[in-house]
Amino acid sequence: MVSFIAGLLDATVQAATVLLLAGMGELISERAGVLNLGVEGMMLVGALGGFITTVLTGSHWLGFGVGILLGMVLALVHAFLCITLKSNQVISGVMLTLLGTGLTTFFGSGWVEESISGFPQITFPLVGQYLVGIPVIGEALFRSTATDYLALGLLVVVWYFLYHSNLGLEMIAVGEDPEMADTMGVSVFRLRYLAVLIGGGFAGAAGAHLSLAFSQLWVPGMTAGRGWIAVALVIFAQWRPRRMLVGAYLFGLLDALRIRSQSISLTLGPDAPLAGVINPIVEFLMTPQIMGTYPYLATIIVLVYAVIRTKSDQLAVPSALLQSYSRETD
């Protein structure tokens, strides 16, 4: 049992990192007013690009960098379409997800057999060697890949950037009311490009983490909807970095549980009262496909809760999300 929980926690951390990285990127992009539904595609491109680079050069760090870069390239397309050409953000995003999926399936088919030495599990620098001995949680938290630690570090950076820097304040302003920001001398165009590119970089990093640290192999379509969960995660977190940490680990746990659901038996013994009624329900709820919907269900619950609890003008969604901006069209 202890080893099961330790393994589950370990998988939770790994899965949470994917969501955390992709979610932070989405958060920044949306905070500036640009919805990016291309995360899934950007993650796949990052995953394949990072994987191929690592196979060819043997350096997983170089692979990670290439993954980020490719995510940004795809994001640049999104930025050009949505910010410069002012086309519909939803259409552009979905199109990029389909494009990323198609491209990586085609170009990635020859790389399925390859193997790499990706990010190794390392103990946390300095204090890790003492803490790793803590029962159950020690291994999971203090022996992980470098990207797991990096994601947590970046979360602090993102939080600081958004709330304690001028650029962050300007980015929030651009996402709330681009016209207002413009009248204050803030360049809406530049900040939105910046936010979308950062978002794409994070999505690419999430993909590269997936192929280089999480599974250490390439399978077409390996993101398996995690990009969409990242979009849901931003809503779940109500566009706030700190809540995103909680959400990412919660969704990560659900993901880890889903993969292991076959080996968990929560059914009651045949003699227990009501076993005939409860067991089929529990079995149904533990089906991997059903478990895959839990992050979305949780997001819906959070949305409903947020709408009931707060007045609509205090909802956390950036007011200018999905709105393109140009000066002379009002």
Place this chain on the structure above:
Amino acid sequence: MSEDTTLRMEGILKEFPGVVANDHVDLSVERGEIHGLLGENGAGKSTLMKILYGLYSQDDGEIYLDGERLDLGSPQDAIDAGIGMVHQHFMLIPRLTVAENVVLGEREPAPAFRSDAADSWLPAAVRNNSLVQSLAGQFSLGLDVPEQRIQDLADQYGFDIDVSAKIWELDVGQQQRVEILKALYRDVDLLILDEPTAVLTPTEAERLFDSLERLTDEGLSIIFITHKLTEVDAIVDRVTVLREGQNVGTAEVSSVSRADLAEMMVGREVLFDIDREAVDLGEPVLRAREVEATDNRNIEALSGIDLTVRQGEIVGIAGVSGNGQKELAEVMAGIRDVTAGELVVNGEDITGAKPKTFVDSGVSFVPEDRLQYGCAEDLSVMHNATMKDFRDGRFGDRPFLDYGELREYAETLVEEFDVRGVSDVTETKAGDLSGGNLQKLILAREIYRNPDLLIANQPTRGVDVGAIEFIRETLLEQRKAGTGIILLSEDLDEIFDLSDRILVVYEGEFVYETTPAEADRERIGLEMTGGGETAASPVKSGATQGSES
């Protein structure tokens, strides 16, 4: 050219597709004056000011500030030149604090990185390095020093503002003062105010005027955009009038009369007195008995309203805003449910029926909020013009619609009601029309169907003199055609000029009834504010007895 001239705009030309918004406009503003910019909606005032603020770039013409030629590529350039602007719709982010809104774009670094910091742990050489300054300006944010400065400015001009409050916590007047603080924080010499009183109550407007006078005492120059002649009299030193994108003249306010200014604005003589012919009253079109209703927060807003309106009669309802007028109008139009009482339209009891039943019974409604309830902003003029009638079979055989017919109908409305700014009824969106023209479109839609009952709530609020005149005349014409009209207005003059009968509403009840001929304004004012209970209310047939005991 006087040496006191601070701003000169020369030959400004700005064209939008199909429209010349500014046709070689000249404008000069003197130091320390409040310069009025007067014109109808759509005369090009806002466009001219957006050019001055760097939001639009002019197609031709030049701008000089204190003798220097300005090349304004963005609002930042205007801010750098010392120009500030308070926009008609507030440019504030409700979710952020006052201080955050004010400093946005100023790149205030963390205290340690301020070049003027007294006790920073960083050596001055590092702090003053331009790269360090740029990085600190981007990646850090210090609000303590700016907050103090904003507070000092607020104190200096007598603004009661809590700098750490969120914008949504402030009332409209306070929000406007934050807008002014935004400009003052940037040390502007020239402040543009775009219709600043449109959102203010009269008391708040008074306060604003006091503040503006204080600002000009300090040497600021102010451009004050308005279409209200009373404001020009109250506060402006010199006034420039724009009409259809052209400058029709600049004058000292003390040397021109209100009628002159109105004529300059509209291009013809404006009738401040309206001829109201006698019309014989017909059958009652509306009989409301003991109507009660609640407002959006479920608090009782109407407590027992009796109202009868006859054919050819305009019933004016006067009252201080928030005494149930909105609910009254909505109940009569069928879009708000009554909690008690009955509504009889043309002899038929339609209490509790769907809004469509009201529409089909010949009820038309001009709502108070044109953009939110009066139209679908993003739909075309054609869609908006036909919104109430497209189902009635005139426009092709159901379930199909003949768009040619719809378009023709919309074009007729646009023409007959003089709706300007429509280049193509199927292309121009209703939301792109200026306030007065949108109001004319809504009025056209509601009146062209020959209603038996018309409810007009604040039909002339926020529209310019020309449109006001047109709207009032249209209402009178409709009265002659036999429509019963309920007119709700906060403008007492309007009520007096148009109504056959005046009712005063106070806290959801009619407390006083009179006619324009017999009315005593002082009495009406008292009744509106609840101060008339001691006097006996005259009671007329078919009307109400609502005075409280």
